[in-house]
Amino acid sequence: MSQTPKTKLTFSRRTALKTLAAGAGAATLPLWARYAGAQTSEPIRIGFQKHATGIGASYGRWYDRTSQAAVKLINDGGGINGRMVELVTEDDGTDPKRGAEVVEKFATQHNCDIGFGTLFSHVVIGSAPRAGELKIPYFVVSEGHHVASGALNRYTLQPGITDVKSQVQAMAPFVASNLGKKVTMIFPDFAFGHDHRDYFSAAIEAQGGEVVEMIAIPPTETSFTKYFPRIPRDTEVIYHVMVGPAVLTFVKELGEFFGPSRPEIFGFIDSLEAVDMASPGLEFLEGTYFWEGNPRYAQADQTDYDKTFRAAVGVDDNGASVSDPKDVSTYAHMFGCWETLHVIKAGMEACSYTGPADRALLIEAVEAMTDMPQSTAHPQGTKLFNGKTHQVFGPQYISKVTNGKLIVAHTAGIEDTLYPDEVDYTTQSF
Amino acid sequence: MDFGPFLMLATLEGLVLAAVLALIASGLSLVFGVMRVVNVAHGEFYMLGAVIAWWVTSAVGGSPQLAFVAALVIAPIVVGALATLADMTILKRLDYDPERTIVATIGLLYILQQLTLMTYGADARPVVPPFNTRLALPWVELGDNGLQLFWPWGLSITSYKLFVIGAAVAILLVVWAMMTRSRVGLVMRATQLDSETAQAFGIPVERVYAMVFGIGAGLAALAGVLIVPIQQAHYLMGGDALLLAFIVVIIGGLGSLPGTILAALLIGLSDGIISVFFSPTLAKIIATLLVAFVLVFRPQGLFGTRPA
């Protein structure tokens, strides 16, 4: 792959925002077009690493539905480079060991063109080294900061969902200016929670606020009330984020603890992802705020893209399955699968991908991308991709619980989510 | 929060945990005591109790009270019957060999988890509590005018949590009465002491085993029903419960019901109270090591008399 023409793109992010570089990226790569003639009728095989069992199973089910819907849409539109797309699904058990084995299986057993999927950071970090060694592009939808921090490798990309660092720091201005300056943070005592702790406390201090207490909850915990007395009396805002099966207990007990007199509460929707807002005990959330990756409830100014996306995946205006209103989706995250698959499509078309021999070309084509305007391919909003850090940036939504529904109160623009590059993967060889 | 109210809150929360733990562990202890086997799938019976409670309450509909009572009756019976069936088809054929039983019940654990995942799904689902009033609790303080009553921020418990504590006490009293006062209990105790002699005296040991296994599972299921309005039913909830119950049984001394209950109190309360003094994860580590050291220096358990 070393003789492939390398494109040198120089752009400032602000100006790049105004251009359509997905198209431009393709235009800068005319030499690759010569591969276009070598098309076959074989389907393009995308290995989908699914959390079918283990603690990530709620997410896995919706990641699966979203991915199937995206593939159907792509295939109905003629596939990629005239070839149909086939998802090859394997369960990773939400376990890093099995995750790595599954990536091997994609590369060496199923002859997949690329690997894709998966949310939980430990599975991604456990799998990524194998993807790099097997030289199979690995597109993750994890929202972890691991890609952009430089911990992984050139074969691992996150073009469809923003990372925790950018999400968290984009929340600080809103929290500080609307809710309060003295924040108590409650988060799970593992890496995902620590990212929240570190990035948010830095960001809120930059806004003139302070974190008055940090409460780290051990991951094996199932009851939470005993930790809440640590919340200092002078707390103005509670910042909470929790993951795993006990999230609803956590939020419910938070409400029972405060009773009628609560401070302002700001949470990451992870604390209630896949949970019905009408669940018993959640009434106290009325008037509190949530970060949402993508607004669960159809908003008054809903775009046609969001309408198309909901209809394709089978989600109603309340973010639940159309066949079962109690079956609430992981709406704030799962759009990432849809957008990632469309990025893969755009990348494969840009480099006229023909087969595994073109894997490096595919990565270069994705690295060359910058702007991704809001569209059916990107229903969550306009994105900006950073080819050096392999990480995408996009808008973040803050919603207020109003009459039991999440109504968007503030949208943080891409500018609020950017931070200096921590790695340049393009300098690594293939 | 001030130290005093904090401690009181931690104690109350610890009592709720202790109540549920005592139920699960007494089931495990009964099985271990009488049958001398470790049932690794015991946590799954607890999970099934919670899951069936969700099913029953959503099927019954109507008033949450009625639905909850229905769940309290149906879930333990269904789970107990299932366990009895598992005993007759699998454990009996293994001759209750301790090691083989461990592997077989691990297999059972996989089967139950997967079946639940396939039918019930991966989500944690809530059950409406039959009643759930938040009760703010007062605290006393030495002020300028002598002792004063005041209502600290956040010091509260719900009526349902109090009910869980009461219900657990009632159920355990029934179990205790059954073991010590009834003929069934006598037969069980005889089998526990010496199953061969019991057999010689005409006690149908196999049927006793099946019944004990069923009752043990039923107790775990009851705990599952009681906890589900506080926590939600989830297909992986059995794992941590099994670990804790296991610890309680060993600390309490094998097969000793009073010891099990005391140990449940000890573990439940220490879990809450240690978290008052240390950062949460460190508190967990300390609590875990405490259990280990209790056993290292008193291997028969705190309340057992025979060596384990």
Added chain:
Amino acid sequence: MSNAAKIMVLHGGLLALLFVLNFTLPAYHHGNLARIMVLASFAIGYNIMFGYTGLLSLGHAMFFAAGMYGMALTIRHLGFSPAPALIAGLAAGVMLSLVVGLLALRTAGVAFMIVTLMFAQAGYLTILLFGTWTRGDEGFVIQQAERILWGIDLSDPGSRYLAALCLFAACLLISLQLVRSPMGRVFIAIRENEDRAQLLGYNVFRYKLMSVVISGAICAAAGAFYGLLFGYAGATFATVQYSIFPLLWVLLGGAGTIIGPFLGVLFMFYLIDLSSGLTTAYMLIAGFVLVMITLFAPQGIAGEVRRRIWGWLP
């Protein structure tokens, strides 16, 4: 052929076969077998305590994790190269098993199971507590450049396979030698009847401690190799699940047999792998097979072979 010769032929033959397979297996199974050999070393370590000395531990994940983190943390934070890092992992395992052995061996039976389980749980939580260095549950990658041992790139499939084979061969031969040595005989005597071994004048506690330390060291070596060969260290490997796995593998393959741990891992790995291809409910199949094995092959695979055909199997 004498029994000793048969033993040599069988185990030497297995190692030779594994060596030949390096050149013939398709890529996927080649990668799998490398994994299986490292995990089988883990199981061999477990078997020394459980199968030969009769000590049922539910906390062996802590030794595996001690090796893994002893290796990975020294690479990440102290800039060690792989060889000293592997030694650091081994040393971590030896020290941990010595401490755990000294404490836990005061108990027996079910209390021993719980004590080991508790120590392992404390170990897992400790990894999370020091998340700043360990990155907690998320873990961290050991980059390719850090995995070059004496000029050999361990991320290359061929060298990875051979490194795994070296580890496995060493563990297999050590355990084979051990169980036929006087010390191994005492281990078995303790398993069969601890009181009698004591009466015969053996210092049972010391032998049991030796067993724990040897077992811990082998498991730590397996953990260190696993991290190094597959480029990742994470707290998942310290969870209860990874304490249960070696017990399952050994029981399936045949407790108290030299070849059993390997067969158990091989069987379990492909059971999950193949059944996950057939259905998403592979746990159901795995659970069902476990129940069936305990019903119809209670001694495990190698144990049944020994009982029915090859009585000489060590």
